[in-house]
Structures are given as C-alpha cells and as structure tokens.
Amino acid sequence: MVKSGLERLLKESRKDLLDRRLGLLCHQASILPNLTPAWVALKAKFSQKLKLLFSPQHGLFGEKQANMIASYEIVEPETGVPVISLYGPRLAPEPEHLAEIDILLVDLQDVGTRVYTYIWTLLLTMKACSKNGVKLIVLDRPNPIGGKIEGPILEEKFFSFVGLAPIPMRHGLTIGELALYLCQKFSLDLELEVIPMEGWSRDMFFPETGLPWVSPSPNMPRFETSLVYPGQVILEGTNLSEGRGTTMPFEVFGAPWLKVLALKEFFSKIEGIKVQIMHFIPWFDKWAGKLCQGIRLWIKEPQTYQPVKTTLLMLKEVAAQNPEFTFRSPPYEYEWSKSPFDIIVGKEELREALITQNEEHILTLLEEGTKEFQEEVEGLKLYV
Template sequence: MLLGSERLIASPRLDGLRVGILANPASVDHAFRHVVDQFAEAPAFKLAAIFGPQHGFRSDLQDNMIETPHGTDPRRGVPIFSLYSETREPTPEMLDLIDVLVIDLQDVGARIYTYIYTMANCLRAAGKAGIPVIVCDRPNPIGGIQVEGPMLEPGFESFVGLYPIPMRHGMTVAELAQMFNEQYWLGAALEIVPMEGWSREMYFDDTEIPWIIPSPNMPTLDTAIVYPGTVLFEGTMVSEGRGTTRPFELIGAPWLDGAALTARLNQAGLAGVHFREVVFEPTFQKHAKVPCGGCQIHVTSRWDFEPVKVGVAVMRECYGLGLDQFKWRDPPYEYEHDKMPIDILAGSTQLREQIEQQVPIEEIAASWRDGVKAFEETRKPYLLY
C-alpha cells in the first residue's frame, strides 16, 4: 500500500511552492523516512515552516496540558510553530510564510485524540487566509468499520471533542478532514491525497507501515485498541496506567481489590476480552510510586472487542467496588474550568450519571446506539475506501 504522503512526494503538486507541514515523529513512510526530511531534501519546492500538534513536533512533552514553545529546526533553519501553545491554530503571520499547508498526522481512531482538532483549526485558519490545505491520508490503526460509544452533545465541546462524533469514529484522518470542512463550514480549499491499498477492515499491523508512537502514552497498537474506552479514566482518580509500560491497558488504584474487580468483569459476558488481576506502581501521574490493585485488559478477539463498552464496564465496577473511595477528577481539564472532566471526555453528563446509578452495562451501551446509527449515515458521503 501507499500512504498519502508517499503519493504526494512522488507527484509534482508542490513544485515551486513554499510548503508548510504539520507533522510529528509518526509522520514516516514505509522506510522510516520522515516527511520533513523528504520535504527538506526536495529540489523542486521549499520547506518554509514546520507546525507541531500537542506534545510538540518531536513528541517530547509527556503530559497533557503542557504547552510547547515555538522554535527553529537547528539543521534546516526552518521555524517550528507550536499549535499547542498560546495559539491552537496558525496565525496569519505564520501562514504568510507559506503557499500551501500539508498535514500528515497519525490519528488513533478516538474522538478524544487532539490531533484531529489541530487539523480542524488549521483548516479554519487556512480558509480565512486563502491558503490551500493538502491532507495526506494515513490508516485508522483500529480499522474503519467499527463505530462505538456516546456522541458529543452541544455544550460539551473542548479540545478533546469539538464536533458531535462518537468515541470510536471509524474514519481516517482525511475522511475526517472532509467531514469537518463541509459539515462545520471551516472554509478551507482542501485537497485530499488518499492511500492506495488500504481497506476498512485493516488494523495497523495489516499495513506493513512501521508503528511509530504518535504520542508519548500511545506506545503500541495494543494501546490504541483499548484507548477509546479506557481514556475515560482520565476523568477519574483511578489510574489509567500512565507512568507504566502499558498505559490504558492497566487500570487500578491503591484501594482497588484486583481479584474482586477481575472476577466481576470476567463474569460480565463481555466479548473478545479477558481481565487479569495485577498490581502495578506508576512512576508518575496518579498514585505515583504507590502500588495499585486492578486489572490488565487483554484483547482476545479484535472483531468482538468493544473498547468503549469495556472501558465503561471497568469504570462501572471500580465505582461499585469503591463507593467511599472512587472519585471523579476535578476541573480543570484541557483548559475547561467549569465542567467535570469525565463529562468533557464522555461528551455529556449522561455517562457519569449512569455509572453513579449503576445502570447495567448493556443498558448503557444501548443508550449510544441511536447516536451511532445517525453518525454512520452522516459519515457515509466522506468515506474514501
């Protein structure tokens, strides 16, 4: 197969232009060559500016809500503009340096992941400035068929959810670019460079593209598979495994009884998954240097596994086992100072209320289905594969 960036580089589309590129360390081709290196070496056009999303162009900043400064690429003398800084979108002064903006970012298939909103902000800013945008497509690492989870409701927009899409959206980054640009009137002169040879049933390890961590706490494809559900634990004081080698697969807290938790979960009839009792000690973030009881989520069948349902089931049982000790995380979260972080992540107050009321997991999952069905109709015109 060919990535969108590989197809763009092989074409004359950028010849004679001053090019800006939004990328990070995962923006590589099949041979591990980074798109910025290839642009810098291209004789037919000029690399004029580099833009970086959350965690920085080099993905060297570990935590959320840590802004990245602007800088200069020392080898090329090209400015590096942070779009997770005092600005979340390119300014007119930044865009004055370029004739076209290329976006080559690896998404992970979840509404919460901020790179797709950096892309949306670029589309809006470029539309105002009259700068065309070219989005190079990359695989959705967890496939393009399964769609799952609660929809974002009006009033709960944030940088971890700008538009009404479900937690697991089943779209590629270029498909999302088309949908955002048209559905939400971003106004960009948008060009898409699709992949060749990708199909919707593919997971990332079906593609022969090297896995480069797209963000510091997304080390493996296994992480991406569970992430659309267990990322919700960022809205609690239960550890989502940050500070371990298995973030988002390990869930626990100092007060949790891992044996009781895994027994309940393994008896719940959840498909494609097994829960193993663990004790782990995060090196940073929640409960750093404190042993946490809990579980590791082992996916036994990708096609049966429902990550959002499973993540919510784990949260529901954690709440039930620790009524006096389970706590929701307090604001601020992603610069939202009023709403509860769990509500921002879930996209409404409904999920938190369902967990507090201990609504059965099947009823919780059923409450998402109408929204998912409507979204599947909305996304149809924008599917490329």
C-alpha cells in the same frame, strides 16, 4: 504494503507545488516506511519551498507529556526549518504564520478516537486556513483500529479541545475522511485536498498495513495501546490510574484501593479480552509512587472487542464496589470548569447512569446518534 498519502505525494509529479511556499503540520509519526521523517523527505523534494513546520500536542518529537504541558518554537535540526507549536502558546496557526505559506500540508497519525487532540488541531488549522486563503492538503494515514464506530456522540455543550464536533468516541474514519467531514460540517470556505492511501481498507488493523508503528504520542507506545484507548481514555476523568507513569499506559489501570478480584470476574464475561491481575507503581501522574492494585488488558479478538462499552460497564462495577472511586475535578485540556469525565464521554447522563448503576441506560446512550452519524459520513468515505 499500504502506501500513505505522504508516500504517494512524494512519488507523484506535483508541478503545482514546485513554485508554492509550503508548510507542514506533522509529528514524529509522520514518516516514510524507511523511517525518514516527512519534513526531511519534503525538504529534499521541494528544497527551499518548505518554509514552516507546525507541531501538535506533545511537540514535534513527542517529548512532552499530556494535559496542558506546552511545547514552544524550535528549529528542526536536520533541515533548519522553524517549528511553530500549536499546543500551549496557541492552538492554531496565526495569520502571520499563514502569510508565509501558500499551501499547508497535514501529515498526522491519528488513533481513531475522539479524545485525541490531533484531529482538533486539524479542525482549528482548517478554520485558520479558511480565513486566510491558504490551501490545505491532508496526506492520509490509516485508522489503526479500523472502520468500526462506537458511541457516545459528543454533545455540543461539552465541546472542548478533546472534542469540537458531534462525533462518536470511536469514529471509524481516517484523518483524511475526518477533514472532509469537518469541512462539510462547519461549512468551511476552504480549498481542501486529501491524498488518499493506496491499499488500505476499513477492516484493517495497523499491523496489516505493513507500516512501522512509531508512537504518535508518548503514551501510545504500541499498536495494542490504541485498541484499548477508546475506552480506557475515559479513566482520565476519574481517580483511577489509566497507567500513565508505567511502561503500559492504558493497557494497565488501577488504584491503591481497587478491588481487583471482583473486576477479574467481570472481565471473564467480556468477549474478545483476557485480563491479568497486576500490581504497579506509577512514577508520575495519578497515584505516583503508590502501589496500585491493577488489571492488565490483553485484547485477543480485536474484531469483536468493544472498548468503550467495556470500560463504561467496568466503571459501573468499580463505582459499586469501591467507595473511594470518584470523578476527576477540572482543569483538563484547557477546560477550567466542566467535569473532565463529561467532556471526555460527551454526555452528562452517562456519569449519572454510572452512579445509579443503570446499565440499560448506559447501553442506550452508547447507541444514541451513531446510526445518523454513519449515514452522515457515508458519502465522504474514501475506502471500502
């Protein structure tokens, strides 16, 4: 079984932490293999030294839905430690919070996709710690979809809270490796430590770790969701339902007007995937209460499946066959003017290529910059 950074920290003799005031950035997936929450385990080990908890988007217990649904300050009931929200009232710790601690521990389960706000909460927290002289320790966890990458690379003009650095959509790094990359990329004057996992390798998918899957966010209920998410999250920038408001978010998608028979034919030519025509009625979000003609995705060969490429080529088909298809209007994740589709995919040219049906240009844009990113992060990788 893989040992997380949290598990390793708790088993190590860290005398350097015993007399320091600690904070912890975490969420409901920050657990030990026996499901003990990180804050309970750390409180037991360091007693009164755990001063503050910080929660990312969705709240400490993952109770809030997505897209600017804020969470607020609470007191964690089992430990009595105050929880400071980093989504809504603020997006990073404030100086008065950091004045209460000497070291900030970070234990977050990422899903390997650029459009997932926890890694950007990490970056903004790193910048705040750098300015305020607080050491930051990342307790590493698996990238559930392994070490492969897929573009496109995010362009700086589309930076937002779902992307604040020029990384690929599927980045192939652990959250600890991302912390090292972001520290180097932004030249942060930060005392940064990463406690690596034990037993993890880049060819692993989450079930191979032996660790329990706890939903890192409300619409990431299963490991299988994370397999399709790097592509299907792009649907958030369109008027297609990405399955929010159903029991299978991102694994199903559709709309009342979607021509599903033609799409089934499209998917029959895609390696690593099977599909099923499925009708569904979302109970919230896009097309709430409406019967949607839809598709369910079944990933049969995770090693060969390319989620970003598949979704973009699928959208090319949808745009060609369905005149009702459109791109979503702002706001989206605290961005009030830019196209949600553009800030999600990271390149304006991709939206244009979908409209003009230019498949060759789509595939070129997917590859642009990925080799250079691989070279940039090679020396920062903690695992083979």
